[in-house]
Amino acid sequence: MFAPPRTRTEQHRMRHAHQQAAHTLLLTSPSGPEAWGWQGRTLSRRCGDRWLRVVSQPLNKPTGHLWDGTSTAEAQLPRSIPRPRLLDMLEWTAGGYRYRAELSELVPWPVLQTGGPVLTREVDLPDSWWAELNAALNTLAAVPTTRQAVRQQWVDKNFPVYLGIPPVQITDWVTGHADLHWANLCGPPLAALDWESWGLVPAGYDAGLLYAYSLCAPATAARVRLAFAHVLDTPGGRIGELVALAQLLQVVSRGHHGDIAETITARVEHITGLRVPRPSPPPEPLRGID
Structure with a gap:
């Protein structure tokens, strides 16, 4: 991947x-x-x-x-x-x-995106696949666990840095995959891969992460929002989406996912109505030194 x-x-x-x-x-x-x-x-x-x-x-x-x-x-x-x-x-x-x-x-059918988690093309998936994904996440959400995939302390520290807003208190926790992107999804039929990150996440986090990774494929992104509107269009779901976006902006600040940096930033600004802080570019590397 x-x-x-x-x-x-x-x-x-x-x-x-x-x-x-x-x-x-x-x-x-x-x-x-x-x-x-x-x-x-x-x-x-x-x-x-x-x-x-x-x-x-x-x-x-x-x-x-x-x-x-x-x-x-x-x-x-x-x-x-x-x-x-x-x-x-x-x-x-x-x-x-x-x-x-x-x-x-061995899952006999390929992942829906190769080369990384960012969706680079539109995917045409049947309604049955989206229903399977919804059912899987609903079942997962109710699993009791002490594994913590997202922490309130991270939100407290990083919301002001990456979103430019005060931290929010997460009250709606569910069990999630915590790394839901297109390189971890197969189908149809559905198979979800790579469960090393699973644990407690804010409601809407998984759907928000998948949506963010879909932003370069607008039709698929719209299908994600349609499938998970019942979560993303709630106050708790919007918080979960913001957590996912903040984490991706942290990854961007470390030199990765530059291809979706602007779309993620625009999405944050759409939700918050505020301008996202732009990080300073990293310093030029020293030349001629091993």
Whole structure:
């Protein structure tokens, strides 16, 4: 979904870990395209009729919220939510890194967007697919959990920075996917991938995030709003959407998703009626210094 790590050393490390996991789990040799995660943290690939995902974390850093997301989703989420089943896991350490291999069912149809989460074309999906997505998110919303995907402390700190408005108190919390975008959705029929982030989010967050990632495809964006109007057009849903937009603006400030920066900013200004603070451009890198 994302670009490989910048250095060949990191690419080799992750490829070696993936091959090692496939060998240990007695799988068919990896084949087909590589699917890299954010900043090369994960590498996934087909192994026969299974899907093998390997995630890594430096030993000197805590594993955090994302580390056990896939396994807790398998254990705690209803099977009625369309997603690949987790079949096996493997953990080990090597060379200053902790690794986890997650073996899952292979979803036989492709994701709706390749190359990243931003939708770059219109997608024509039947009403049945949208109904499946709505039903899945409604079921998910009612799942009890202590996993916190979005925190009030983040809102308190970052709403003034990225939205230019005072923080709001979130009172309507639901359980959500927390990374709902087009590179994590397949179909029809629906299958939702990548459950490492799931947990408590503000109502409207998942729908708001999917809508924001759709803004470069206006017809699809309009279909998202139609499908989730019952959430997004409520006071709590608008707060959830603003949280999603603020998080994306934070990502933009770090040099990513520049292709949707203006559309996200325009959406925030439409909701708040205020001008969004424009961050200063990053300084020019020093030349001639390693």
